[in-house]
Amino acid sequence: MQNTKFEQIHHFGETIFENHLYKHIHYPEMLVMYDANFLQFKRIPSLDEFRISEKHLMDFHLSNHQEHVKFYFPAQEHLPAELLFYLKQNFYVVGFLELYTIEPERFPTIINDPDIQVQFVEKENLALFLQLQKKWDLEHGEEFATRNQTVHLKNYHNTEVVQALAFYKGEPAGSVNVFLSQTTAEIDSLTVLETYRNKKIGSRLQQAVMKHYHDKTFILVADGEDTPREMYIKQGYQYGGFRYEAMKLVK
Structure with a gap:
């Protein structure tokens, strides 16, 4: 069995911006599809980095009349306590996905x-x-x-x-x-x-x-x-x- 990774999973949308920290995925045909409009972090961000990234996505989505923000974090990495506390204090729903083959x-x-x-x-x-x-x-x-x-x-x-x-x-x-x-x-x-x-x-x-x-x-x-x-x-x-x-x- 090959070594399958989350990067191989299909998602709608295209990368419209990328830097050292994340990829911004956007799907203009379906702005209401949460799993097609999101930020994918390349590594776990610090709290300050997350806040800056959060503002980027929130401003972009609000300008497009989108009513959500969504973030994916790197596979096989747990969220640090400080970031997890911030997410929960700011009313994020935090969960995790599992890959099966x-x-x-x-x-x-x-x-x-x-x-x-x-x-x-x-x-x-x-x-x-x-x-x-x-x-x-x-x-x-x-x-x-x-x-x-x-x-x-x-x-x-x-x-x-x-x-x-x-x-x-x-x-x-x-x-x-x-x-x-x-x-x-x-x-x-x-x-x-x-x-x-x-x-x-x-x-x-x-x-x-x-x-x-x-x-x-x-x-x-x-x-x-x-x-x-x-x-x-x-x-x-x-x-x-x-x-x-x-x-x-x-x-």
Whole structure:
């Protein structure tokens, strides 16, 4: 298994500014997408350095009518107590992400269930895929859901992105996006409608894309404090490290 790093994880947006301390990532097509508009620190900043960086991002986002600031910190490094105290005192939500990897042959075989069918998204089922995405995106508000339809369509036309749709007894039940590179396939937005959970639909989606891209190492990022990570561990994914993040809403 190759040594996969957080730097290989896909994100929307481009680097619009970079210095010795951080990269500023910006995605003008989706200003409300938190994970596409952020600062990525190259090393842990001192408190004074963070305050200066914070002002840079806050001023930029407010000038673009964005209502958040978000920061990613270097992988495998804990936040110093002084910086952590500042973040919490200033109402940041601080969390951490965990990276997991697996080779397709290590993924457990799922017994075939004729009620579950997985299809790769093509012209014929694109509308169903988009409808399903909007159901989930509405959890983040009408504006986000509407704008994100453009992102889903952009992914559909991108040869480096694969979208798959799962059906349960003929009804759309779950989906996944897979971002491809030369050596890796990143599982992203793996979601199953609550009505159809605990039927191994998520596992069938993973199995389908792994069979298709069996020559790649599969990777994913999970919230370090969320329960889905426990499922990935049971499925054979290997822990590959952590990265802290901090975000807050601003007006």
